[in-house]
Amino acid sequence: xxxxxxxxxxxxxxxxxxxxxxxxxxxxxxxxxxxxxxxxxxxxxxxxxxxxxxxxxxxxxxxxxxxxxxxxxxxxxxxxxxxxxxxxxxxxxxxxxxxxxxxxxxxxxxxxxxxxxxxxxxxxxxxxxxxxxxxxxxxxxxxxxxxxxxxxxxxxxxxxxxxxxxxxxxxxxx
Numbered sequence: 001x002x003x004x005x006x007x008x009x010x011x012x013x014x015x016x017x018x019x020x021x022x023x024x025x026x027x028x029x030x031x032x033x034x035x036x037x038x039x040x041x042x043x044x045x046x047x048x049x050x051x052x053x054x055x056x057x058x059x060x061x062x063x064x065x066x067x068x069x070x071x072x073x074x075x076x077x078x079x080x081x082x083x084x085x086x087x088x089x090x091x092x093x094x095x096x097x098x099x100x101x102x103x104x105x106x107x108x109x110x111x112x113x114x115x116x117x118x119x120x121x122x123x124x125x126x127x128x129x130x131x132x133x134x135x136x137x138x139x140x141x142x143x144x145x146x147x148x149x150x151x152x153x154x155x156x157x158x159x160x161x162x163x164x165x166x167x168x169x170x171x172x173x174x
Contacts, residue, residue, distance in 0.1 A: 002032040002043060004065070023059055023067050030054075031140075035088045041067050042086035042095070052080035056097055076122055077113065084108060085139040085153075095122065096141040102127065106135035110152060137163070 001024040003016035018024055019032075019041075028046040035042070041059045055078040057070035077083065079101025085108075086097045093115045098108040104127055111125035127133060128141065136155035143150045150168045 002029050019067060022069060028054065031085045033087050035092060036090050037092065040088070042088060043070075044082075044084045044086065045070070051075055051078040053082035053100070054084055056083045056086050073122070076124060082108070085141075087140065087142045089143050090145050093117070094143075096128075096143075097125075098137075098139040098141075099125070105130065105133045107137040107155070108139050109133040110138050110141045112141075132168070 002019045004019060005013045005016045007013050023029060023041065023043065025045070025047050027048070028044075030044050032041060032043040034040070039061050041061070043057055043059075044054045045057055046054045050072055056073040058073060059067040059070045062068045072078065077095075077097070079099060081099070081101030083097055083099045083101065086095060088095050095113050095115070096110060097113075098110050100108055102109065102111055102125055104111075110128045110133055112128060113122045113125045115122055132138060132141070132152065132154075134154060134156060138152060138154045141150060141152040148170060151165060152168075153163050153165055155163055156166075
């Protein structure tokens with residue numbers, strides 16, 4: 001299930017509270033990401049009536065920490081296999097996510113799709129390619145607010161542990 005904790009003025013975090021039955025079910029819900037404007041909650045769920053495995057869903061905010069009914073993001077995004085780690089960029093139109101079902105290098109690969117405001121639909125997902133994607137699992141891709149660097153989690157042969165966090169810097173920087 002997905003829980004929320006809020007940071008108070010003193011810097012301390014509140015006890016985690018479940019988001020409620022609109023989002024949480026008896027099935028697996030994970031990888032929640034709230035849009036920068038707080039209007040949308042993206043997450044992965046294995047609830048029934050999806051396209052298979054874990055699908056990506058989006059719930060609109062209905063105010064006061066409450067979320068509307070989750071909407072499956074459809075067959076352009078979801079496949080018969082697992083989708084996970086949705087991250088909406090600060091522009092509010094670019095979504096990064098990981099999938100085992102779209103054509104990739106193996107494991108979870110990271111994809112990007114853009115929302116078309118005119119046609120009200122997401123573009124066909126594009127694989128971010130090598131060297132970001134590998135035969136292992138590559139997930140949780142996020143671009144910094146200043147768009148200078150990005151971060152993601154990956155399982156790489158020369159990593160420190162099982163899953164490590166990597167930073168991508170502009171060319172020429174270390």
